Amino acid sequence: MIEIKNITKSFDGRIVLNNISAVFEDGKANLIIGRSGSGKTVLIKNIIGLMIPDSGEILYDNRNFLSMNKAELKPLRKEMGMLFQGSALFDSMTVLENVLFPLDLFSKDSVRERKKRAEFCLDRVNLSDAGHLYPSEISGGMMKRAAIARAIALQPKYLFCDEPNSGLDPKTSLLIDDLIYSITKEYNMTTVINTHDMNSVMNIGDNIIFIQEGIMEWQGNKHEVITSHNRALNDFIFASDLFRKVKDVEASQEEG
Amino acid sequence: MNKALHRMGEYILLMKKSITLPDRWSMFFKQLVREIYKLGVDSIWIVIIISIFIGTVIAIQISLNINSPLIPKFTIGYTTREIILLEFSSSIMCLILAGKVGSNIASEIGTMRVTEQIDAIEIMGVNSANFLILPKITGLMLFIPVLVIFSMFTGILGGIAASYLASEGMTPASFEYGLQFYFNSFYVWYSIIKSIVYAFIISSISSYFGYYVKGGALEVGKASTNAVVMSSVMILLADVILTHLMLT
Numbered sequence: 001m002i003e004i005k006n007i008t009k010s011f012d013g014r015i016v017l018n019n020i021s022a023v024f025e026d027g028k029a030n031l032i033i034g035r036s037g038s039g040k041t042v043l044i045k046n047i048i049g050l051m052i053p054d055s056g057e058i059l060y061d062n063r064n065f066l067s068m069n070k071a072e073l074k075p076l077r078k079e080m081g082m083l084f085q086g087s088a089l090f091d092s093m094t095v096l097e098n099v100l101f102p103l104d105l106f107s108k109d110s111v112r113e114r115k116k117r118a119e120f121c122l123d124r125v126n127l128s129d130a131g132h133l134y135p136s137e138i139s140g141g142m143m144k145r146a147a148i149a150r151a152i153a154l155q156p157k158y159l160f161c162d163e164p165n166s167g168l169d170p171k172t173s174l175l176i177d178d179l180i181y182s183i184t185k186e187y188n189m190t191t192v193i194n195t196h197d198m199n200s201v202m203n204i205g206d207n208i209i210f211i212q213e214g215i216m217e218w219q220g221n222k223h224e225v226i227t228s229h230n231r232a233l234n235d236f237i238f239a240s241d242l243f244r245k246v247k248d249v250e251a252s253q254e255e256g
Numbered sequence: 257m258n259k260a261l262h263r264m265g266e267y268i269l270l271m272k273k274s275i276t277l278p279d280r281w282s283m284f285f286k287q288l289v290r291e292i293y294k295l296g297v298d299s300i301w302i303v304i305i306i307s308i309f310i311g312t313v314i315a316i317q318i319s320l321n322i323n324s325p326l327i328p329k330f331t332i333g334y335t336t337r338e339i340i341l342l343e344f345s346s347s348i349m350c351l352i353l354a355g356k357v358g359s360n361i362a363s364e365i366g367t368m369r370v371t372e373q374i375d376a377i378e379i380m381g382v383n384s385a386n387f388l389i390l391p392k393i394t395g396l397m398l399f400i401p402v403l404v405i406f407s408m409f410t411g412i413l414g415g416i417a418a419s420y421l422a423s424e425g426m427t428p429a430s431f432e433y434g435l436q437f438y439f440n441s442f443y444v445w446y447s448i449i450k451s452i453v454y455a456f457i458i459s460s461i462s463s464y465f466g467y468y469v470k471g472g473a474l475e476v477g478k479a480s481t482n483a484v485v486m487s488s489v490m491i492l493l494a495d496v497i498l499t500h501l502m503l504t
Contacts, residue, residue: 048379049378049379050375050378050379073381074381076381077379077380077381078380078381080379080380082375082376082379084372084375084376085372086371086372088371088372088373088375088376089373090368090373090376091367091368091371091373092290101380102380104280104282104283105279105280105283105380105382106380106381
């Protein structure tokens with residue numbers, strides 16, 4: 001479980017995150033949603049330690065992340081996996097070498113066991129045939145899957161995904177969502193996903209946080225998001241005709 | 257001025273972060289071999305080609321410019337050797353390598369920064385500066401002296417070739433005598449020591465410009481150019497300082 005308390009972050013006097021508190025539970029897909037520029041990426045970067053908040057607390061299973069020293073941080077880092085927006089696979093390495101990378105750094109297993117684990121992870125994301133290819137030789141969806149394989153190589157307790165569906169077609173997006181969701185359940189991970197893809201929200205949103213201009217406007221789940229009366233949330237969720245129609249259908253069914 | 261001081265501070269802090277013991281020696285040596293191959297071995301051909309041609313041209317130009325009965329012919333070989341050993345194979349060759357290797361380092365690290373590959377390394381709890389920069393600095397410092405020695409040999413070979421090709425002014429025998437005349441082996445060490453300092457300058461400055469890139473492809477290009485310019489200026493400055501310290 002990850003708990004963030006009163007996180008505030010500003011750049012050059014401009015407040016980007018304002019007093020945000022939330023709890024991200026184990027075995028759940030926790031979604032952070034909001035418009036572009038609302039502060040989602042800044043929040044996730046603060047949670048994983050790529051940025052330091054101006055004030056607040058971040059607790060990983062009651063361990064205070066911000067007060068840890070280097071030695072204390074190291075084991076926690078091994079428990080984190082991250083899927084970046086652009087996959088962030090290492091260009092100079094093959095897909096298999098990318099997945100092996102965290103294992104080579106941290107695992108005390110033999111070379112053969114590490115390779116076996118990397119191949120298992122690739123197989124888990126249906127990429128067992130692509131291990132020898134370089135990132136430039138595979139599609140965007142395959143890159144995301146390879147990045148997921150790398151993120152889960154050390155069996156992390158916490159998985160962070162920044163816009164996992166950006167640049168993917170709807171079908172591949174659903175595949176990625178399903179993969180992240182099934183891995184979350186399988187390993188009972190605390191998964192935090194940064195997204196503005198409404199399909200993801202409806203598909204895997206166990207716990208959803210809506211951020212508007214750096215302020216946490218709303219928290220709920222995928223069932224509550226449809227029926228919420230929060231105006232800012234509704235403006236965001238029902239910006240497209242499709243979702244307005246879905247809401248109308250739901251409303252008429254409730255009336256009927 | 258403030259900006260320059262800020263950058264200097266940033267550079268020193270980055271070097272402090274980079275030059276530490278690696279987390280995993282096996283990964284470090286793997287990276288080191290890769291860097292030596294990519295930055296050093298891949299530069300051998302350009303070093304050989306440039307050195308042969310410049311060695312030839314130096315010999316021909318000296319021959320044309322000191323065509324006087326009062327100056328002995330072996331002066332051509334002697335002067336060619338001194339130019340190649342003292343300045344060309346170390347300083348000029350490293351200026352050329354700053355363009356090739358420096359831009360390579362800055363653009364590679366810069367691209368890793370803008371595509372979040374460096375963030376991915378940091379997330380894993382790895383000191384990204386140490387993991388990426390230390391093998392480049394070590395690799396270049398180890399291999400640049402080899403390139404300099406290659407350059408010395410091939411530059412002098414170019415000069416010898418010129419002595420065979422020249423119709424008048426110099427003969428192979430006088431050129432070879434000049435090459436051996438009043439030879440000071442310290443000049444070879446002087447060149448090698450200079451090149452090691454230049455290797456550090458090229459790799460560390462280029463890494464710095466790449467590591468702190470913000471933005472996208474345009475900024476990576478700018479960082480690459482700035483890395484080459486700053487490395488070249490620093491090489492020239494170091495050349496003056498080292499020459500003053502070691503030869504005067």
